[in-house]
Amino acid sequence: MTRRIVRTACQLAVLTTFSFVIIFFLDNRFRVLPYALHNVMPAHHAGLVVTDMTVTTCSRVNLFTSCKLDANEWHRIEKDLYLGSGWVSSAFVHVKRKKEEELLPNEKIVVDVKVGRIDPSNGQTGDGRDQWESRPAGLWLKRSEKRHSRGSKAVTAVDILFGADAVDPRPGWDTVGTPLLLDTSGEVQEAQLSVRRGNPPTPPKAVPRIRDNGxxxxxxxxxxxxxxxxxxxxxxxxxxxxxxxxxxxxxxxxxxxxxxxxxxxxxxxxxxxxxxxxxxxxxxxxxxxxxxxxxxxxxxxxxxxxxxxxxxxxxxxxxxxxxxxxxxxxxxxxxxxxxxxxxxxxxxxxxxxxxxxxxxxxxxxxxxxxxxxxxxxxxxxxxxxxxxxxxxxxxxxxxxxxxxxxxxxxxxxxxxxxxxxxxxxxxxxxxxxxxxxxxxxxxxxxxxxxxxxxxxxxxxxxxxxxxxxxxxxxxxxxxxxxxxxxxxxxxxxxxxxxxxxxxxxxxxxxxxxxxxxxxxxxxxxxxxxxxxxxxxxxxxxxxxxx
The missing domain is CATH 3.60.21.10 (Metallo-dependent phosphatases)
Structure with a gap:
């Protein structure tokens, strides 16, 4: 009985892998990547602050890996960091968010984000209250207790853009500037974090008008x-x-x-x-x-x-x-x-x-x-x-x-x-x-x-x-x-x-x-x-x- 279960699991794994390969080629033929099936705009909610971030990586061929975290605690940004082009791997950014008024007295919020191989705090002096914390893919977070954030605007939303020339025109948003450290094959797949600080007001609608000279x-x-x-x-x-x-x-x-x-x-x-x-x-x-x-x-x-x-x-x-x-x-x-x-x-x-x-x-x-x-x-x-x-x-x-x-x-x-x-x-x-x-x-x-x-x-x-x-x-x-x-x-x-x-x-x-x-x-x-x-x-x- 045990052998039958193992054999069935293996057959399912092979079938799943084979099915993915077929779908991958069909999608390319019709110019739609698998990524497109899951790509939705990230959700941003006023009044929330980001308390933590991480990156998960999973295998397309190993059914025992997962890019999902507890949905009760983590919000996954539905953009595969490999843009659906990875034969084996997928990766996703997850964020923890919380309403400001629900923060516990000593709970930390994210006040800065960087990407790199070296600890950004190297060579810096400070009281140790807001040291940089390491996360996968070269992600570094600076988190502070709200009362110790020294006026910094909290990070309130996170998005993913791609390419070396990525920019973000939305008010209050800025790209981190260095792509996440992933095993990607080219410039197109350079995944860049864009973060929003505070909750900037929505700009008024532009009203085109004839100039005073007619x-x-x-x-x-x-x-x-x-x-x-x-x-x-x-x-x-x-x-x-x-x-x-x-x-x-x-x-x-x-x-x-x-x-x-x-x-x-x-x-x-x-x-x-x-x-x-x-x-x-x-x-x-x-x-x-x-x-x-x-x-x-x-x-x-x-x-x-x-x-x-x-x-x-x-x-x-x-x-x-x-x-x-x-x-x-x-x-x-x-x-x-x-x-x-x-x-x-x-x-x-x-x-x-x-x-x-x-x-x-x-x-x-x-x-x-x-x-x-x-x-x-x-x-x-x-x-x-x-x-x-x-x-x-x-x-x-x-x-x-x-x-x-x-x-x-x-x-x-x-x-x-x-x-x-x-x-x-x-x-x-x-x-x-x-x-x-x-x-x-x-x-x-x-x-x-x-x-x-x-x-x-x-x-x-x-x-x-x-x-x-x-x-x-x-x-x-x-x-x-x-x-x-x-x-x-x-x-x-x-x-x-x-x-x-x-x-x-x-x-x-x-x-x-x-x-x-x-x-x-x-x-x-x-x-x-x-x-x-x-x-x-x-x-x-x-x-x-x-």
């Missing part, structure tokens, strides 16, 4: 394709820059930062593929990298998703839930009863203290891949529920916009281009370098935009296309400018005719209801405004000027 500038940032970690460059131009050494994300973010400082936009529209899902096993780390640029400069930003954003660790809904909480983010999930995540609008208020809208910016989710590949190959399309929502919303806002004393204008942004972008007979300015990968099915969104008076729609998706083309209404009059932004990220492809990454701007003058647009490049003539043109004047689409 001007407003939008940066459209398309296809930055950020990874977990520094990322690999694709089709970098020139290929021999810095001896051919190129880290995609640092170079992309440096480019964006330079133009943020040069152009000083009032609003940034992220029009999809911010995250390169296939190279972002932790999407949160990628999102935080671009958000940090805007938070640091106090620039409002609004985002929609592309076809690559959710191919990694987090689906659209979880990504948007995270983005909504970040400072200066105007992003919203949108109504639950229509298709997609990220159908919403942003109102830009008139100058001064006015509560009237001067600009309305509609943002819609163009989804990803065709749901009917047999009939319509390629990419998905805007659904009837979205178009109905847009029409109803636009018509409902018209009365409210009547209070604005100047000409109100409506703009829209999507990721995947409309089928009308494929019309080569339309007047256009800018380069058409690659095939337009619009949906095979035309659901009629362009007609809805024209009917509701939207004067321009911007998109991304096809990185090396950077033209604006002009569509007309039924009477044959100029009605809608359709503009590609051009891809900005070195982590996405760019291999068409020596393509230099670029960013599009829309310079808006509400005094004249005029919109000008231009692009600036990452390398080459970096100071020049490329293809500058006026596309809207007097609140109406202006014919192409040659």
């Amino acid at each position: 001007k407003f500038k939008i940066m459209q940032l398309a296809d930055i394709h950020l990874s977990t970690g520094t990322g690999l460059c694709r089709d970098a131009e020139p290929p021999d820059l810095n001896g051919g050494k190129c880290e995609a994300d640092p170079r992309t973010l440096e480019f964006v930062a330079r133009l943020l400082d040069d152009e000083k936009p009032d609003l940034v529209i992220l029009s999809g593929d911010q995250v390169n899902g296939e190279t972002a096993p932790d999407a949160q780390s990628a999102i935080f990298k671009y958000a940090e640029l805007f938070v640091k400069r106090k620039i409002p930003y609004a985002s929609i998703f592309g076809n690559h954003d959710d191919e990694g660790s987090l689906p659209r809904a979880q990504q948007m839930a995270l983005i909504e909480t970040l400072p200066y983010s105007l992003s919203e999930a949108g109504p639950e009863d229509i298709d997609g995540i990220g159908n919403y609008y942003v109102e830009v208020l008139s100058r001064g203290g006015s509560r009237h809208s001067a600009l309305t910016i509609y943002l819609l989710d163009t989804h990803a891949y065709s749901p009917d590949e047999h009939t319509f190959k390629g990419y998905d399309w805007l659904k009837k529920s979205q178009i109905d929502w847009f029409r109803q919303t636009a018509q409902g806002l018209k009365k409210a916009h009547e209070g604005y004393t100047h000409i109100h204008m409506d703009l829209a942004f999507i990721h995947i281009p409309l089928p009308e972008f494929t019309d080569s007979t339309l007047p256009r300015k800018g380069r058409w370098r690659e095939g337009v990968t619009a949906p095979g099915f035309n659901s009629g969104f362009k007609d809805a935009l024209v009917d509701e008076g939207v004067v321009l729609v911007g998109c991304g998706h096809d990185h090396a296309n950077e033209y604006c083309s002009l569509a007309s209404n039924e009477a044959g009059n100029p009605a809608l400018w359709m503009c590609y932004a051009g891809g900005a990220g070195l982590g996405g492809y760019g291999g068409y005719e020596g393509y230099h990454r670029r960013i599009r701007f829309f310079d808006i003058d509400m005094n004249e209801a005029r919109i000008s647009t231009y692009k600036r490049v990452e390398y080459g003539d970096t100071e020049k405004k490329i293809d500058e043109q006026i596309i809207v004047d007097g609140g109406k689409a202006r014919p192409l000027q040659t």
Whole structure:
């Protein structure tokens, strides 16, 4: 009987291991790591302080090891420190938390965290009350009795980010700076602790507003394709820059930062593929990298998703839930009863203290891949529920916009281009370098935009296309400018005719209801405004000027 039990246990162990290997390969084939199945955002609760932390490591093939501790005492942060890539090992950070008012008189709280091989207290003098304590993976804690913490803010929450370039834009949060000491295979798997001290207040929602001179500038940032970690460059131009050494994300973010400082936009529209899902096993780390640029400069930003954003660790809904909480983010999930995540609008208020809208910016989710590949190959399309929502919303806002004393204008942004972008007979300015990968099915969104008076729609998706083309209404009059932004990220492809990454701007003058647009490049003539043109004047689409 005993032999039978042992033999059965061994068979189960082998079966479990074999099953995991099969699942691992299938998941990679479909670009979903096992880690993604368990990745949820860490829970943070106001009024709690961290009293202890540790790291557990367990084996995937040994059923007698476990990465779980007593759930009544420990909270596990559900991020595998190996990002699901370890063939044998998994590891997790656990924290003990307690309400401040429930702390016992001599109970200790964590007031500082470091990572390293050497005791941080070496060479330091002190009374011994708050010496550093060692934990696995090179983790060191400084714990003090609350009454002896000498005014230090207690650690109130802990999170895990990944990559050598990890940053945390949330108020009160800071990365420790040194990755946990684990047996990982590369920079992407560098697990970094981020800790929050105190309970910083939630920053107020940003309110975009026309400047006192009547001007407003939008940066459209398309296809930055950020990874977990520094990322690999694709089709970098020139290929021999810095001896051919190129880290995609640092170079992309440096480019964006330079133009943020040069152009000083009032609003940034992220029009999809911010995250390169296939190279972002932790999407949160990628999102935080671009958000940090805007938070640091106090620039409002609004985002929609592309076809690559959710191919990694987090689906659209979880990504948007995270983005909504970040400072200066105007992003919203949108109504639950229509298709997609990220159908919403942003109102830009008139100058001064006015509560009237001067600009309305509609943002819609163009989804990803065709749901009917047999009939319509390629990419998905805007659904009837979205178009109905847009029409109803636009018509409902018209009365409210009547209070604005100047000409109100409506703009829209999507990721995947409309089928009308494929019309080569339309007047256009800018380069058409690659095939337009619009949906095979035309659901009629362009007609809805024209009917509701939207004067321009911007998109991304096809990185090396950077033209604006002009569509007309039924009477044959100029009605809608359709503009590609051009891809900005070195982590996405760019291999068409020596393509230099670029960013599009829309310079808006509400005094004249005029919109000008231009692009600036990452390398080459970096100071020049490329293809500058006026596309809207007097609140109406202006014919192409040659």
